[in-house]
Amino acid sequence: MRKAEYLNGESWEEIYIEEFEETVKGKLRDSLHWPKLRCISCNKVVIDKGIMTPNERYSAHFAHKEPPSNGEFCPLSSNTARFSGLKGNAYITSYAQAKERRFNFMDFDSLSRAYIICRHLRGGKGKLAQSEFIEMVRVADSYGVWFYSYLPEWGIPLLLMLMANHPTPNGNSAFFYTLKKDRQRKNIEWQNLNVRLEAHWVNDGAKIQVDKTKNPSFQHEIPFNQQTVQEIVGKEDMSWCCEDTLKVLKIYSEEQLKNMKDK
Ligand SMILES: [Zn+2]
Incomplete structure (x- = not known):
């Protein structure tokens, strides 16, 4: 980390x-x-x-100091399997480029848009506090997500979903997403590799099986592509994303931009 x-x-x-x-x-x-x-x-x-x-x-x-007994208890554990899909995506990019990406992301418009996308994926209104979203961003910083050579701007909110364990909507259990793709290839963009986020149970790491008799209460699989993001944005009322309604994010955005300018 x-x-x-x-x-x-x-x-x-x-x-x-x-x-x-x-x-x-x-x-x-x-x-x-x-x-x-x-x-x-x-x-x-x-x-x-x-x-x-x-x-x-x-x-x-x-x-x-002591790695968690289950590597999925903490997304920053060195034993988590959730980032396996990032293999083959060269880790680095210069400090300057990583910083520029983070700076662009921290702009309030981009930050609040990412928040709405993650909140949608968590189950919608009331399911993801602004403070919880900021925790996911902090974990992404610690993970060093900004340094990956292939990091499309639209993909950042989807990758943020890897940065926390999520409660099931009834609150009885927890799951996490892993990033998967069909083949590992080096340094190429991810088209045609069926890149996706797959939901797994935190307790035993098992992939969550779809029960076709029921409507799933959360997404078991999220395609990692621009269309997924566009569809979510299309369903959400983005005009609601303003500085008055998302005050916590506004303050965080200002702090982060200021800190980065000072350094
Ligand atoms: Zn930890």
Whole structure:
């Protein structure tokens, strides 16, 4: 994971691994001096790895101190299988391009549109709080989604659905989506590979079988393509997405844009 939270005085603040490296320069690595770290998704203890090692630009990261017993309990677990479809999609792109993508995404119009798409996929109005959506974005930051070479702008909300475990509509169970495609190919766009998000149960990782006798209460499979996104946008009242109705997102957007301009 690229981003975690560290205890700064009394408050937990998010920090990227590169910033953490700067923060701890000259500090003793003991429990008194080294900042405490926790996972931004599950709040379990995390540790830093590979900092202060020159020449290995991308090796530094945070990791759970004790990996969760089930790799799907936390989307940032190194044992989750949900991102397998991203294999073959080269991880990187320059810092500058990753930053530009994130900056464009954080613009209020783009952020609120992504929110409505994710909320729709979660079951519609009342099913995804703005704060829960922001958690998904924070996990995406930590995962480093901005660095993947193939990352179409329309695809970002769909990838965000990988960044959390979702309650079933009756609240009795939890599921997650995995990104799947029919073949692994290197560095090509994903046309004709039947890329999709598949729903699996968190408890045992099993793919959720469609019960044809019932209307599904959530989507068991979401095609990863532009048409999926356009259809959702067509069904939703986007005029409702304004700064007055989505205040939490507006504040988050402003904060993020400001932070990125300052750096
Ligand atoms: Zn975690």
